Each structure stands twice: as structure tokens, then as C-alpha cells.
Amino acid sequence: MKAFETVEDGDYKVSIESATIGNSKKGNLMVTYKLKVLEGKSVGKIIFKYDLLTSMKMIAWAKRSLMAIGIYSQKEGAEFRDLMPELLKGIVGKIAMINKKTNNGYENIRFISVVE
Numbered sequence: 001m002k003a004f005e006t007v008e009d010g011d012y013k014v015s016i017e018s019a020t021i022g023n024s025k026k027g028n029l030m031v032t033y034k035l036k037v038l039e040g041k042s043v044g045k046i047i048f049k050y051d052l053l054t055s056m057k058m059i060a061w062a063k064r065s066l067m068a069i070g071i072y073s074q075k076e077g078a079e080f081r082d083l084m085p086e087l088l089k090g091i092v093g094k095i096a097m098i099n100k101k102t103n104n105g106y107e108n109i110r111f112i113s114v115v116e
Contacts, residue, residue: 006107007042011099013115014038014047016069019088021053029053031062031084033091035098035109047100049109053081068111069096 014035051062066072
């Protein structure tokens with residue numbers, strides 16, 4: 001298998017290789033996380049997680065991602081989208097647990113926690 005092929009559903013320990021703000025193919029603002037699997041039979045595989053920032057519901061999901069790995073607090077006062085570039089600088093290099101679940105052909109990646 002090549003590094004970019006999908007991994008099975010389950011929990012994975014990953015390193016956060018990059019986290020960038022950009023646009024989807026449709027032009028929607030989003031965060032792209034590049035995650036590298038550190039353990040198990042999928043070690044070395046790359047998983048991509050995407051958080052769209054196009055609606056309040058999607059922004060809430062993005063906030064949950066950052067809260068799960070300990071780099072965002074609901075108490076922070078500035079507009080969330082304005083905070084994103086600075087927050088993402090603090091995420092690269094962190095080790096985290098994620099859960100991957102496929103539903104109706106779509107892969108859902110969720111941060112569970114940061115690994116100390």
C-alpha cells in the first residue's frame with residue numbers, strides 16, 4: 001500500500017505533520033491537517049483531516065478539533081477565524097489520538113486527545 005491510501009476505521013496515534021488554512025476545490029475556506037500514523041499495521045500512512053469553515057456548525061466542529069488537542073478554549077475572545085493562523089502554528093509536531101470512521105462512503109476523522 002502507498003502512504004496516501006486509506007486506513008481502516010479505528011483509533012490511531014498520529015503526529016500532526018502540518019495544519020494549513022486554504023480553500024477547497026469549490027473555493028470554501030477550510031483547515032487541512034496532514035497526520036502520520038505512528039503505530040500499528042498502518043504505521044507511516046498519511047491521513048488527511050479537513051475542517052470546513054463555511055458555517056457556524058462547521059466552525060463549531062473545527063473548534064472541537066482544536067479543543068480536543070488542547071490548543072483552543074471557548075473563552076478566547078477574538079473571532080475564531082482570526083485566531084486560526086496562530087492556533088495552527090502550535091499544533092504542528094503534536095502527537096494526538098484520532099478516530100477514523102467511514103459512513104456512507106465518507107471518511108470522518110475526529111481528534112480524540114493530545115498524547116503527552
